[in-house]
Amino acid sequence: MPKLKLSLCSYRSQALLTALIGWLTFSGHSLASEIEHHQFFSPTLGYDYPYSVYLPDHYDAQATDAYPVIYMLHGSFGTDRDWVSRGNLQQVADRLISAGHIPPAVYIMPGSRSWWVDGYNEPARSAFFNDLMPHVEATYRVGQERRLRGVAGLSAGGYGALNFALERPDLFAAVAALSPASYSPQPPRNSSAHRHPAFLDEQGRFDPDLWESLNYTAHLEEYRLRVTPRGVGQEAETPPVPLYISAGRSDVYDAEFHARLMRQAMxxxxxxxxxxxxxxxxxxxxxxxxxxxxxxxxxxxxxxxxNSVETTEKSAEEQSTEEVSG
Incomplete structure (x- = not known):
């Protein structure tokens, strides 16, 4: 009888373990994707540039085909670890890849002391383009062409992601701005922009002129000229960068209102x-x-x-529809 009890106990333990492994596999929570934290010296900043990286399951540094790469920007006073520790990026990416909704890709999550601008405290924009992107493309097996790059961000990171896409549409195939802090014409009084060193002058005062010169509205006309065909049958200098925007309906910074303004402008x-x-x-x-x-x-x-242009035309109708999620 004791042997039978032991056998049943062992069987149940094995069954539970098998069920757990099956659930993990079915739910798409891959145990093989990796999150790494690194830094490298940035000549533009004059100090080490931190970043976190998501590497998909079976990432192959010698792969024949380069991986797509998405640059994920954090918010005001955030860090390179926010998207992993608070945003569930690893779990979401694992699940979507496992379900076949998105391809395996590399996600780069840089850290910045600024709002992703060349502000009063650091040249974050220049460091991103001149130092981070070349470092990433030399270190990882990621694409070095427009169609394999995307950029996204939340809050101040959404502000930065949209600015990057508008300023350099030749570099990114798409952009996502989650609750972007791209307030126009000026940020609300409760916004951290009013106390962030990126926008504070030598006297510690918020500089409204600097804000307006760096906000997305300052890039719209040049962007329009680059992505708009000049005549019938002619192609634009660069294809437009499709834009995803999201916002909370109860945002204390009135992000929904500003997101609607952004959508209208774009x-x-x-x-x-x-x-x-x-x-x-x-x-x-x-x-x-x-x-x-x-x-x-x-x-x-x-x-x-x-061909991102053909893809854009194919899904034009569904992308122009506003969706309200509950």
Missing amino acids: ERIQPNDVRLDLYPGGHTWHVWRASLPAALNFLFQYVGQE
Whole structure:
């Protein structure tokens, strides 16, 4: 009898273990993706540039085909670890890859002391383009062409991601801005922009002129000229960068209002390449975690595609529709 009890106990333990492994596999929580934290010396900054990286399951540094790469920017006073520790990026990416919704890709999560601008405290924009991107492309097996790159960010990172895409549409196939702090014409009084060293002059006062010169509105006209065909039958200098926007309906910084303004401004330039999703909630990780799967699915409709222009035309109707998620 004791042997029978031991056998039953052993059987149950094995069954539970098998069930657990099966659940993990079915749920898409891959145990093989990796998160690494690194830094390298940035000549532009004059000090070490930190970044975190997500490497997909079976990442192969010698792969024949380069991996798509998505640059994920954190918010005001954030760090390179936020997207992993608070945004569930690893779990979401694992699940979407396992389900076949998005391809295996590398995610680079840089750290910045600025709002991703060349502000008063550091030249974050220049360091991103001149130091980080070349370092990433020399270190990892990622694409070095437009169709294999995307950029995304939340809050101040959304501000930066949109600016990067507008300023350099030749570099990115798509952009996602979650609750972007791209307030126009000026940030609300409760915004951290008013106390962030990126926008504080030598006297410690917020510089409204600097804000306006760096905000997305300052890039719109030049961007329009680059992505708009000059005549019938002619192609634009660069294809437009499809834009995903999300915002919480109860955002204390009125992000929904500013997101709608952004959508209107961008739709005048690229009417079929803008999507806005609205979520219950405020300017919080609850909203950003909720909108991350939709943002990644949107990005990979363009990133990694052989011809992003054809892809844009194919999905034009669905991308122009506002979706309200609950």
